[in-house]
Amino acid sequence: MNKSKLTPYLLVLPVVLLSLLFLLGILNGLVQSLGIIPSLGLHTPTFLYYREIFSRPELLSAILMSLYITGVSSLVAAGLGVALCAVLVLSRKTKGKMMQIVKIPLAIPHTVVALFVIQIFAQSGLLSRLLFNLGLIDSLNSFPSLLYTNNGMGIILAYLWKEIPFVAFFVISIMANISSTLGEAAENLGANKWRSFFEVTLPLCMPAIKNAFLIIFAFTLGAYELPFLLGATTPRALPVQAFIEYTHPDLLHRPYAMALNGLLFFISFIIALLYYRLLQQDVHKINGD
Structure with a gap:
């Protein structure tokens, strides 16, 4: 076999090796979640x-807390992201400096976003001090506590700052294309701009919106940084609780950590299947099946 025929295999080799390591890690975690850890004297699957x-109670609360934070932040981000996208499309600001501004949150790490949220929304933060100086609140303590609370508001705010631009950026190219073709055709037939958007553009964008929602839902569910930095002591988010169980001094807590990670894996796998199914439906529609 000559060098030119070997080149594609050599190029794909790193991806194959990394994929194998990834799959081995998942398999090892699932095996440990079934209570098979020979080094700890656990040999019987269960x-x-x-x-x-x-x-x-603490583990169930972690599951419910993560589902709550993930569901609220993903739904609100999808709605506001589509609204932002619509404003940009209808105002014809889908290119240039405006889109560069929209991209800024996507490039900022989540740990830095957590710092922003603390500096702005803490009871001694910039927003509370501004309201105090304007005479709108009597003291800094009158500002509502948004961070480290059981309602996860600080975490949700941080996710919204990251996810709203992602949804807008994910959907805007499709929405702009539909609006400039079918949307304008509807307007030429007598529909006003908003009716054209809600009855033509938005329905045709729904597959992309659903895909964006699934992506941010899966990411938020498994993310660790923001729940750890902005979350309450109890209940903790699922990834944080899994880390606590994994680092517990009693090594017999290790299977609990792996079971929590296994739950995250199964939910993420279901989301991946839904995402794949939506993509297949889009392909069939494009092909006219």
Whole structure:
């Protein structure tokens, strides 16, 4: 075999090796979640740890907390992201400096976003001091506590700052193309701009919006940084609780951590299947099937 025929295989080799390591890590975690850790004297497979994560109060609270934060932030981000996208499309600001501004949150790490949220929304932050100086609140303590609370408001605010631009950036090219073709055709037939948007452009953009929602839902569910930096002591988010169980001094807590990670994996896998299914539907529609 000559060098030119070997080149594609050599180029894909790093991806194959990394994929194998990734799959081995997942497999090892799933095996440990079933209570098979020979180094700890655990040899018998069992679903005990999966049952207990739904019965132990702190673990069940972590699951519910993560689903709440993920659901609220993803739904609100999808709605506001589409609204931002619509404003940009209808005002014909889909290129140039405006889009560069929209991209800024996407380039900033989540740890830096957490610092921004603390500086702005803490009771001694910039917003509370501004309201105090304007005479709108009597003291800094009168400002509502948004960080480290059981409602996860600080985490949700941080995710919204990152996810709204992502949804807008994900959808805007499709929405702009539909608006400039079918949307204008609807306007030429007598529909006003908003009716054309809601009855023509938005329905045709729904597959892209659904895909964006699934992506941010899967990411938010498994993300660790913001829940760790901005979340309450209890209940903790699922990734944070999994880390605590993994680093517990008693190594017999290790299967609980892996069971929590296994739950995250199964939910993410279902989301990936839904995403793939939506893509297949889009392909069939394009092909006219």
